[in-house]
Amino acid sequence: MPVFSSTEELQEVMFTLWNEMKGNPEIAEKLISSRLIVQFQYKDPHGLLTVDCLDGKEMKIIVGKTELKPVIEMSMKADVAHEFWLGKVNVPMALMMGKIVSKGPTPKALALLPVIKPAYSIYPKVWELKGKNQRVG
Amino acid sequence: MRLGVFQSPTKVLFGEGTISGIGDEISQFGASKPLLVTDKVLLEKGVLEPVLRSLDESGFGKLPIFSDVPPDSDVECVRQAAAFARQAKADLVIACGGGSVIDTAKVLNIGLSLPGDLLEYEGINSFSQALKPLIAVPTTAGTGSEMSAVAMIMDKANGKKLIFGSRYLYADLAILDPNLLCSLPPRLTAGTGMDALTHCLEAYVSLGANVIADALCLDAMALIFQNLKLATTNGDDPEARANTLLASAMAGMAFTNTGVGIVHALAHTIGGAFGTHHGLTNAVFLPYGMNFNMPSSYERYARCWRHLCSLDPGASGAKYGISAKLVMEADFEKDARSLVKAVSDLADSCSIPKRLRDLGVPELADDKILELAAVAGTDPAIMFNPQEASIEDLSNLIREAY
Ligand SMILES: NC(=O)c1ccc[n+]([C@@H]2O[C@H](COP(=O)([O-])OP(=O)(O)OC[C@H]3O[C@@H](n4cnc5c(N)ncnc54)[C@H](O)[C@@H]3O)[C@@H](O)[C@H]2O)c1
């Protein structure tokens, strides 16, 4: 059984998580300065979320289809994403095992890992409050 | 048991004269329009003679040849090669050369086999279709690219290497014919051999290490210690050439399944910035990287040393380019240090430059060192290093190796 019951649930959780990161200056500033557009493509259930930091000023989070052309595309099963945010996925090993697809410059994608690591502690709360439309922090 | 993965789908033919079977192999793939990728030096030096003769004898004598591959091939070259291959309607690719040629052939095969621009496939696992069959015939014994699922291509405009990694980048067949290496000059023999040794020693302590790869690393490492000095000083020795070639392929099978580490991260960075040879740069960094990893990996290094000693217990290390006797102590740390010393000795016995400055790297200001360390810190290789490395650690290693 996949951990997310629907696309809506998956996208809501991921949006809430990224919105929390946007509100956390320690994380947001570093993401914005990367000037990257990163797109997460999920399977089982299907889902799409794009984080646009291209202008170096603001972090935009887009749920669902977009015309933006991402610099990095990360694709994985939604279950892998869930495990990742719980801090249980070794990304290099998951890449090696074919569980994650990384399209675009891999070093830039890997450079973001330490930046988003503090969000591991946010995710369990986001997960707990899913469907309740509440802010975590 | 730790989760792991191991795959190695490449058929390997090895031994003197195996290149003569290439025609049959092409036919077994059902191909009729093979394309040969190589470089000018190999054509001019006549290294390809036996390959061309075998192809001729099997009716493929007039095959198209792309030979404009520079050392550390770049995007422009690969795009040209892909266009050439498409025009020739190639249905199989033969790469005959060093790592630069094999990596070029892998990426051109993406451009030949898949729609769109080949740069769209930069990344890891970014395509899921089989490519045209690829036969890799290495003429250096070091990169292991004939057995690996990765290729690296220089993006000169942006001064960085692009990484392509996919299970579909494995060669379908590798032909390891030591006769093709007899013309490899001593410096390149030594440098490429140290690349293979680095693959062994980084894969063996990597966070992705696994028991299948361990076995390959240990025996490949031993083959390199036993043969590299001889292959370097007497390039015509077919046995030494054959053993280093096998070791390089075994190390390639291992590292493509385990990842490498800090030495490769630094070598990719310095090579990308200053065009130094990949293997020689690894050779310079290897003892420093091993010392850095000592706290987490001394037991693993000691096991390597003990494996080496067990093959010729108590022998003088002289014939292997090692100053000490092959004796193991009761103490892991001592044995680990013996291994690091043996690595430095082997490099010395093959006249490998000891420092980055000897490879032509200019003197580096502090801010440049920091910049390079930051690049090395995001190189995918470092993600598998057993010891976490800060930018300061990486800067220190560059300084020490300079
Ligand atoms: N894909 C992988 O798994 C992998 C792993 C490690 C390194 N690499 C890449 O491999 C490249 C380095 O490859 P390399 O070390 O084999 O060197 P190389 O392919 O760049 O060749 C170096 C020089 O040696 C010459 N040469 C090759 N074989 C010869 C022979 N038998 N006789 C005489 N001259 C010969 C070539 O013409 C060239 O001028 C780098 O670009 C590196 O990034 C790839």
Ligand SMILES: [Fe+2]
């Ligand atoms: Fe290498």
